[in-house]
Amino acid sequence: MKTPLSHMLLVLVASIFGSIGAAFLKYGAQELHRGWLHLFNWRLAMGVVLFLISSYFFVMGLRPPGELSVLYPMVAVSYIWTLIWSRIFFNEAFTRQKMIGLLLIVAGVCCVGAGGR
Amino acid sequence: MSAIVADSPRASEQPARRQPVALVFCCTILGAAAQVLMKTGANQISHPGLLGMITNLPLLGGYCLYGISTVLLVIALKDGELSLLYPVIALTYVWVTVLSFLVFHDQINRWKLVGIVLIVSGVAVLGKGGRR
Numbered sequence: 001m002k003t004p005l006s007h008m009l010l011v012l013v014a015s016i017f018g019s020i021g022a023a024f025l026k027y028g029a030q031e032l033h034r035g036w037l038h039l040f041n042w043r044l045a046m047g048v049v050l051f052l053i054s055s056y057f058f059v060m061g062l063r064p065p066g067e068l069s070v071l072y073p074m075v076a077v078s079y080i081w082t083l084i085w086s087r088i089f090f091n092e093a094f095t096r097q098k099m100i101g102l103l104l105i106v107a108g109v110c111c112v113g114a115g116g117r
Numbered sequence: 118m119s120a121i122v123a124d125s126p127r128a129s130e131q132p133a134r135r136q137p138v139a140l141v142f143c144c145t146i147l148g149a150a151a152q153v154l155m156k157t158g159a160n161q162i163s164h165p166g167l168l169g170m171i172t173n174l175p176l177l178g179g180y181c182l183y184g185i186s187t188v189l190l191v192i193a194l195k196d197g198e199l200s201l202l203y204p205v206i207a208l209t210y211v212w213v214t215v216l217s218f219l220v221f222h223d224q225i226n227r228w229k230l231v232g233i234v235l236i237v238s239g240v241a242v243l244g245k246g247g248r249r
Binding site: 083 | 187188190191192193194195198199200201203204207210214225226227228229230231232233234235236237238239240241242243245
């Protein structure tokens with residue numbers, strides 16, 4: 001394996017920032033129940049900023065010699081973080097369907113990454 | 118059929134659970150188109166730096182599509198569950214793989230094909246779960 005550990009850590013950090021960004025988008029989206037003008041609120045802005053930070057770390061991790069086939073599947077970890085934040089902050093249930101769907105998607109992203117070699 | 122009839126009177130107060138999944142579905146198509154535009158833009162960047170970026174139409178188009186896609190995601194999240202909708206975004210990988218094959222003639226191999234099938238079936242499972 002040629003991808004250095006430091007690049008994997010960068011992508012892992014990117015996945016954490018991305019998942020927190022998604023949680024902020026959900027947090028901010030609830031403001032829309034008060035009207036469409038509430039599309040511009042600090043929670044959504046925070047979500048977008050976190051996505052930008054996440055993409056910065058992702059690009060840093062993908063610099064050579066980072067390999068897409070190793071790093072892509074690590075992005076799928078962000079779905080697992082998001083599942084945890086959804087449970088903690090929005091009381092969303094862990095259902096069997098979500099688990100099966102998530103497992104298939106994570107496996108699929110791993111395969112797409114492996115095919116990118 | 119009976120379930121649909123029973124649900125319909127309350128449709129206004131409780132929006133169809135499938136609608137958010139459909140919105141995220143549109144999101145992933147826009148996101149993939151954005152990535153293809155950005156790749157096109159990146160391939161033809163003339164002079165590096167900010168000027169080269171803001172005068173690059175495909176790149177700007179890509180950013181616009183990302184913006185629209187984010188707004189759609191937020192609208193979907195208004196009524197949908199985050200844990201259900203966020204993994205659906207993985208569909209973007211499917212469209213990007215197909216589009217890069219069509220536009221840039223990137224190869225699709227066995228692994229990518231298996232990955233696409235797994236992601237699509239995972240999204241199908243999540244989409245079904247949303248109806249419950």
